[in-house]
Amino acid sequence: MYFGTYLSLVLTTFFWGATFIAGRSLAGAVPPATAAFFRFTIASAALLILCRLIDGRLTVPPPRLWFSLFLLGLTGVFSYNICFFTGLHYIEAGRASLIIALNPLAITLFASLLLKEPLAPRQFIGVIVSLIGALFVISNGHPSVIYNGDFGKGELAILGCVASWATYSLVGRSVLKTMTPLSAVFYSSVIGSLLLLLPALREGSLIEAVNYSTLTIGNLAFLGLCGTAIGFSLYYQAIRKIGATRSGVFINLVPFFAIILSWLILGESIKPVVLSGGVLVLAGVTLTNMPTRKNTAIAPQQLSSRQ
Structure with a gap:
């Protein structure tokens, strides 16, 4: 009955997994x-086009939401993507995807620490399991590196992605009470683009775009169109049809696709111990975010993915 919806979710997670390969490239x-x-x-x-096609119109935010939208652009677009592209300069795409798989866990922890939302025993166990797995993923199989405080810029940058997305998702709660998800993503995207303009100018390479290779242009187009615009629209259409809980299960496919594609396209390989840590991360995240009877609306992490 929902075969087309499930297929669109698989395609979406494939797109999101492939963003790591495009970013690494x-x-x-x-x-x-x-x-x-x-x-x-x-x-x-x-x-902008998709909002008109899917939502029927582009909602103009009320004045009280503009500061929240600014925060969405600052965290989910500006800081997340600076950290994303910086991290992929230093570490493999597959391992980066396993670190970013901590996003739902970080959202749960931020909500507990900052918003005083209680953790159920099951969620607490899930947190511990994920953190154990994260030790092996972040340290590339050498947890002692973390204990010594000696791990690289790439790992720190990707952890910055996780912190940025957790903040973005929690701020997005108030916005989603008034605006449609696609409209919220559109405005945060525009604001984030404007915030990125100044540091992009300082890098002094905007004008070099005229000399970009076909591969570089293709990667940027893929990230903007498939990884962001089409991915979000397919995902939110799925949420409307089968709900946030069932749609959210498919997020676990993102690192799977990222690892497979990084092996096929980039020739990367992941140590078995790191892969085992990734399995623990995903198992803990699944346990932490298992639906409860009250969890029927769009969960805070559903404002994303993984971009």
Whole structure:
């Protein structure tokens, strides 16, 4: 009955998994802020069209929401993508995807620490399991590196993605009470693009876009169109048809696709111990975010993915 919806969710997670490969491919070719600026400029134009097609119109935010939308652009677009492209300059795409798989866990922890939302025993166990797995993923199989405080810029940058997305998702709660998800993503994308313009100009490489290779242009277009605009629209249409809970289960496919594609396209490989840590991360995240009877609306992490 919902075969088409499930197929669209698989396609969406495939797109999101492939963003890690596109981002890794851009490393060295386009500076982080410039890559992010082009990605979300493309995404903003596509989202404007999709908002009109899917929502029927573009909702104008009330004045009280503009500060929240600014925070969404600052965290979910600006800081997330600076960290994303910086991190992929240093570490493998597959391992980065396993670290970013901590997003739902970080949202749960932020909500507990900042908003005083209680953790059920099951959620607490899930947190512990995920953190154990994260030790092996972040340290590339050498947890002692973390204990010594000696791990690289790439890992720190990808952890910055996780912190940025957790903040973005929690701020998005208030916005989603008034605006449609696609409209919220559109405005945050536009604001984030404007915030990215200045650091992109400082990198001094915007004008070099005229000399970009076909592969570089293709990667930027893929990130903006498939990884952001089309991915979000397919995902939110699925939420409307089968609900946030069943749609959210498919998020676990993102690192799977990222690892497979990084092996096929980039020739990357992941240590078995790191892969085992990734399995623990996903198991703990699943346990932490298992639906409860009260959890029937769009959960805070459903404002994303993984971009």
